[in-house]
Amino acid sequence: MASSNYPKGLAKREEILTAALAIVAERGYNRATIRELAEAAGLSKTGLLHHFGTKEELFAEILRRRDVVDEAQIERATSAGLDPKISDLPRLSSGVPGLVQLYTRFSAEATDPEHTAHDFFRERYERARERSRAVLEKFRAEGRLPASVDPEQAATALVALLDGLQIQWLYDSSIDMAAEVAFFLAQLGLDSPASE
Amino acid sequence: MASSNYPKGLAKREEILTAALAIVAERGYNRATIRELAEAAGLSKTGLLHHFGTKEELFAEILRRRDVVDEAQIERATSAGLDPKISDLPRLSSGVPGLVQLYTRFSAEATDPEHTAHDFFRERYERARERSRAVLEKFRAEGRLPASVDPEQAATALVALLDGLQIQWLYDSSIDMAAEVAFFLAQLGLDSPASE
DNA sequence: GTCTATACAAAGATAGAC
DNA sequence: GTCTATCTTTGTATAGAC
The missing domain is CATH 1.10.10.60 (Homeodomain-like)
Incomplete structure (x- = not known):
């Protein structure tokens, strides 16, 4: 590229x-x-x-980098012995309003199957679901998540929640994304130990 | 207008x-x-x-009508004695892929504060949260929803979930939006009677 | 490889005639 | 109330200089 x-x-x-x-x-x-x-x-x-x-390739590259930075941050936290704090996800790059807007608008535009970045986002969503599912499955195996919760279904919902919260937040910055994610995880019955 | x-x-x-x-x-x-x-x-x-x-006004009018049609449908069901079947929400207008795409892309574009339809969407999200909150509150009063669930927080999450699911569905039509919403409501502990 | 200048097509919007 | 003609701005393709 x-x-x-x-x-x-x-x-x-x-x-x-x-x-x-x-x-x-x-x-x-x-x-x-x-x-x-x-x-x-x-x-x-x-x-x-x-x-x-093209303009699209430039934007795709920006978002690709955002993902790399975010993943590195999660990786670092995980290898340091900490649980991936999923409720912190929206805080990662989302502190930067411009980036959130870029992501939101670009992912909506690439919804068109003929858009250059369509495949990029399709695969990105697949990976996001897969990664979330893996984390939730791990929690379930450790007994921190009720066995009744389907990790795959929950993962899709979690990814959707993050996207939807970002949109609402762009219209009303008083939306507390982290609190909403924490709420969702609590509803799943996730036992979150000493989350500061 | x-x-x-x-x-x-x-x-x-x-x-x-x-x-x-x-x-x-x-x-x-x-x-x-x-x-x-x-x-x-x-x-x-x-x-x-x-x-x-402008082009924006035209699209805004289309979405305004979608809302009217959807609300009328919910109203009819409610006054017929049925519970508003929230898990059916994504099925309402969302059967039409073009409409879902229009909504998704337009709501993302109007994220720009200077966009003509910005206020329209800001108010629309406020209304959506408020209406969802009212329904959940009613359920809680009827004892069908645990008192531990904060209706306001849950309402915001529900609206976000719907938006996010639509995006993912546009990238992968195998995403089962209705099932995901039902999953979310079940996690809230909503007691859903004989949902066909 | 790195870049500038020119040229072009398609988009949304505006002015003014009918 | 509707049209023709025009304007501006967008993204992009091409030709060629360093």
Whole structure:
């Protein structure tokens, strides 16, 4: 997907992504046109398109990175002996309103089967469900989750809940996403030990 | 909002909305340009824009109608002595994939505070939460819902769940929205009598 | 490989004639 | 109330300079 691995190209790609993220965060998705993004990164539109073939690819790359950062954070917490604090999920990247908006709008647009990022999101949702299911299954095996709860069904609901909460939060920032996720997990009967 | 109340204008508006809905349902949101919508309704682009100032207003009107139809259906069921079958919610208009896509994409776009339909959705979400809360509260008063469940918190989660499920369903139609909602309600401890 | 300038198609919106 | 014509802005493709 990347057009090159040369040092200069890589550095410029970083610069573009950073600038793009800042634009999206500050002025919103609508104002994030390739002209604006190019200008912010200090090159022409076509210069930007040399590195990222299309606008969609650029945004997909931003979200891909968000996922990498989030997963690394979860990984670190897990290997440190902590339980993955699922109720913290919405706090990970969601502190950045621009990122949440980008994710929400882009995932909605890519709903179109012919959208470039359609497969990206389809697979992403599959992975999200699968990972959530694995965690819930582990909890169930440890006796922390009632056997009556179907991990697969719960995982799908959890992923849906996160998406839906982000939308509502974009319309009303008083929505407490973390509290809602905690509520959901409590309803599942998840025994959460000393969650600070 | 409407440009006129003359019989001819009203009839044309109906025709436009019906045609627009068909286009969206059949060819998706992206292909639903005002040119295409105008063509389908048998007039020019500007002819269409005379009736609906902008594309956004047209779509907002379609969704407004979806809500009216859905609410009427719920109202009818309720006054017939039936409980509002919340788990049937995703089945109401959601049988029509085009409508679900329209709703999902439009609600994501209107996330931008400067979008014409922003206030429409903000208020719509408020109403949705409020109505869900009222129903859950009623159930709790009837002893069908554990007193430990906070109706407000549960209402927000329910609305979020519905939105999130629709997104996932658009990527994978094997997602069973009704089953997921039923699962959620069961986890709340809702005592659902003879749900057929 | 990296980039700029030019050119173009399609979108939504507006002005003014009929 | 409806249309033609025009305007602006979007994203993208092409040609070619360094």
